[in-house]
Amino acid sequence: MTGAERPHPNPPIKSGAGSPPQVGEGKRDAFGVYVHWPFCLSKCPYCDFNSHVRHAPIDEERFARAFAREIETTAARAPDREVSSIFLGGGTPSLMQPQTVGAILDAIARHWRVASNVEVTLEANPTSVEATRFRGYRVACRSACKPWTTLR
Ligand SMILES: C[S@@+](CC[C@H](N)C(=O)[O-])C[C@H]1O[C@@H](n2cnc3c(N)ncnc32)[C@H](O)[C@@H]1O
Ligand code: SF4
Numbered sequence: 001m002t003g004a005e006r007p008h009p010n011p012p013i014k015s016g017a018g019s020p021p022q023v024g025e026g027k028r029d030a031f032g033v034y035v036h037w038p039f040c041l042s043k044c045p046y047c048d049f050n051s052h053v054r055h056a057p058i059d060e061e062r063f064a065r066a067f068a069r070e071i072e073t074t075a076a077r078a079p080d081r082e083v084s085s086i087f088l089g090g091g092t093p094s095l096m097q098p099q100t101v102g103a104i105l106d107a108i109a110r111h112w113r114v115a116s117n118v119e120v121t122l123e124a125n126p127t128s129v130e131a132t133r134f135r136g137y138r139v140a141c142r143s144a145c146k147p148w149t150t151l152r
Pocket of ligand 2: 039040
């Protein structure tokens with residue numbers, strides 16, 4: 001076989017002319033949404049993750065707006081899908097304000113159907129767990145996800 005006849009190892013995905021590429025093209029089943037909060041109180045020496053320490057307050061409202069825009073853009077590329085899981089990872093997402101978590105959940109629920117048995121996970125560090133904030137996450141989740149069923 002000559003080089004010209006050999007199939008390309010990574011052939012390009014064929015999309016309709018002029019249409020934007022679709023995430024998971026050809027699949028219309030349930031999928032998970034991952035949201036990354038890239039901040040920590042300190043940087044562990046072994047950590048290779050996208051995590052950073054900020055000594056000034058983080059503008060969470062600005063981040064919430066940016067997450068909402070990215071969710072809107074992703075939903076335009078992956079329409080008509082059902083969200084079966086939402087994972088807020090980090091970094092240390094348990095440092096986020098409940099309003100920020102609520103705004104992200106609201107944005108997801110605005111753009112996709114959310115499964116009635118959706119699993120919502122937020123990574124937490126033992127040193128960054130604060131009961132009031134966790135009660136706030138529960139309230140934010142309830143308020144953003146009215147049609148969802150059980151929350152534990
Ligand atoms: C990136 S952290 C995010 C959640 C939280 N900040 C924490 O530390 O648990 C998730 C997990 O990745 C692990 N981890 C961090 N750096 C790693 C590395 N270089 N190799 C393997 N695991 C790592 C951490 O120990 C932690 O259990
Ligand atoms: S993401 Fe987790 S492991 Fe990495 S620096 Fe932050 S607390 Fe440490």
